[in-house]
Amino acid sequence: MVNNASMDIGALWTCGTKLSLHTKPQMPPCDFIPEKYKALPYNRVLEIHEQHLSPVVTAYFKKPLLLHQGHMEWLFDSDGNRYLDFFSGIVTVSVGHCHPKINTEAQEQLNRLWHTSTVFFHAPVHEYAEKLSALLPDPLKVIFLTNSGSEANDLAMLLARAHTNSTDIISFRGAYHGCSPYTLGLTSVGSYKTELPVGTGCQATMCPDVFHGPWGGSHCRDSPVQTTRKCSCAPESCQAKDLYVEQFKDTLNTVVAKSVAGFFAEPIQGVNGVIQYPKGFLKEAFQLVREKGGVCIADEIQTGFGRLGSHFWGFQTHGVLPDIVTMAKGIGNGFPMAAVVTTPEIAKSLSKRLLHFNTFGGNPLACAIGSAVLKVIKEDILQENSHEVGTYMLLKLAKLRDEFDIVGDVRGKGLMIGMEMVKDKSSRQPLPREEVNQIHEACKQMGLLIGRGGIFFQTFRIAPSMCITKPEVDFAVEVIRSALIQHMERRAE
Structure with a gap:
């Protein structure tokens, strides 16, 4: 699990039983200090959810995140772990959490x-x-x-x-x-x-x-x-x-x-x-x-x-x-x-x-x-920032498409971006959901939250708040690249 900005997340990466030797992407700094979480324990939250909330399964990740606080492009969970939010509450937080x-x-x-x-x-x-x-x-x-x-x-x-x-x-x-x-x-x-x-x-x-x-x-x-x-x-x-x-x-x-x-x-x-x-x-x-x-x-x-x-x-x-x-x-x-x-x-x-x-x-x-x-x-000149930083991110993600055969397409405009995962570029068939899940989980473990979409949930939806910066894009792209490398290593075993 990700700890605050200083934790060596790379030490936790595994490919099957083999420890990955890749250098972890360095999370950009954040000067905001979240309050200490004092609400319901995680296990109690799970019990209440199962007993009283909608039975439709919508939560991301094997262990759903219990979020506690947000600041601009950052989210903090109940354990104090920090995440770069590149999905913005399903393309909803337009200018930043708790601006x-x-x-x-x-x-x-x-x-x-x-x-x-x-x-x-x-x-x-x-x-x-x-x-x-x-x-x-x-x-x-x-x-x-x-x-x-x-x-x-x-x-x-x-x-x-x-x-x-x-x-x-x-x-x-x-x-x-x-x-x-x-x-x-x-x-x-x-x-x-x-x-x-x-x-x-x-x-x-x-x-x-x-x-x-x-x-x-x-x-x-x-x-x-x-x-x-x-x-x-x-x-x-x-x-x-x-x-x-x-x-x-x-x-x-x-x-x-x-x-x-x-x-x-x-x-x-x-x-x-x-x-x-x-x-x-x-x-x-x-x-x-x-x-x-x-x-x-x-x-x-x-x-x-x-x-x-x-x-x-x-x-x-x-x-x-x-x-x-x-x-x-x-x-x-x-x-x-x-x-x-x-x-x-x-x-x-x-x-x-x-x-x-x-x-x-x-x-x-x-x-x-x-x-x-x-x-x-x-x-805050956010429309202009969306154009500049979004174009920057699209071009960087396009390089991942050229590098990995399982990245079939990168598309979008401004800060509304899709990266579609495929079995291979020639067939354009969707990458199986369990494999997409693994990549998705790996990004979360490294501190990046992205969305999912497509008829077969094969496309990563990337839509951060419009306040993000190029250094944060650099981090996000490196996280995705590292997750893709991990996945290719798993495939090769």
């Missing part, structure tokens, strides 16, 4: 007013609405505040259907748009599907994945790192995009009604392992949906708020203007908060049909925190 500026704003609001509801006015919600709307292009200026991404996407589905008087909504295979009964229809990842009747009226279309799909190659995606697949596309004309558009047309001509309610798209798929589409695809798909009478929804729950670096919103990287935008996760730096932003026309379509009400959406504390997040992103 001091946000803590100050939250504490001031906490002392002033925790909660009131939309039947009363309060300044924080109006201040936040003005700040958020200023970051979105016309006519996206009407904001519905909610509590989670699933709830935001629920509402976006309702808005689309109320405005169009149609039912069918299209999403990509591999899409994740939430786990509520309504959004489960949109989510198209096998492990989230159920035999129970949920989310009716949703249809999944082919994901234009240039690494695993039938078309695509080395010129197709908006990333500093391209797939190593050979590409027949010209630099200014993506043949793969055209072929995927034909598949999208086939969906519109066969499995939905003559008119549709809408189309949901993540600018980059998150849960499916940071999947990027061919350049220009979304622009043509949006046009086709609108010709069918539908509206276009950008799910920015993981991609928004500057994480992609080059733009504040993911949809801007595709050169499109959605009719509805949903956002959550990084909006509150981990505080439960979400939003749906749409046009006045679409908003009025809903108000004519029902009285929409949300008890906790837009409460004073959430809005004060949301405003503080926007302030920190601007003052």
Whole structure:
């Protein structure tokens, strides 16, 4: 187990029964000293979890981490061990754990007013609405505040259907748009599907994945790192995009009604392992949906708020203007908060049909925190940092792809990165889950926390807080490289 920054983690590395001789990566310094853990013992936490919490197995690692405290890009467990957090609470802690500026704003609001509801006015919600709307292009200026991404996407589905008087909504295979009964229809990842009747009226279309799909190659995606697949596309004309558009047309001509309610798209798929589409695809798909009478929804729950670096919103990287935008996760730096932003026309379509009400959406504390997040992103120049440090990390990870045959693909933009593990580059078949688990565990043992994604959980999802530095990237890449070397040693035994 990792101890505080000084412990020689390398002494604990083993490959079967043979001690590894590799030099351990040196964890960057951190001047924050966590409080001593004084809460429930670990074994008691396990007992309570087994007896009273959801039986669905979601915890990472053979021995789940019992986290105690966080500071910026760092997490500390109940034993005082320090970890570099490169998954950010599932792409949620946008500007850093317990960011001091946000803590100050939250504490001031906490002392002033925790909660009131939309039947009363309060300044924080109006201040936040003005700040958020200023970051979105016309006519996206009407904001519905909610509590989670699933709830935001629920509402976006309702808005689309109320405005169009149609039912069918299209999403990509591999899409994740939430786990509520309504959004489960949109989510198209096998492990989230159920035999129970949920989310009716949703249809999944082919994901234009240039690494695993039938078309695509080395010129197709908006990333500093391209797939190593050979590409027949010209630099200014993506043949793969055209072929995927034909598949999208086939969906519109066969499995939905003559008119549709809408189309949901993540600018980059998150849960499916940071999947990027061919350049220009979304622009043509949006046009086709609108010709069918539908509206276009950008799910920015993981991609928004500057994480992609080059733009504040993911949809801007595709050169499109959605009719509805949903956002959550990084909006509150981990505080439960979400939003749906749409046009006045679409908003009025809903108000004519029902009285929409949300008890906790837009409460004073959430809005004060949301405003503080926007302030920190601007003052700390975090969007620019995402671009610079994210590009730096992508290029370093690409060198690992060139070094190891089991690293099939490295992709992403800014600080939303996927590293897909394969049996070998020629087959592109997913590396077995138990082998991916071993690499994942080894990274944790060396003090690095990363995520997992993909249909077969074969892709490492790397999405740190936007405050990270290049020295921390250097450490993370060396940890991953060391974990890969350990794994290759195990294979050779």
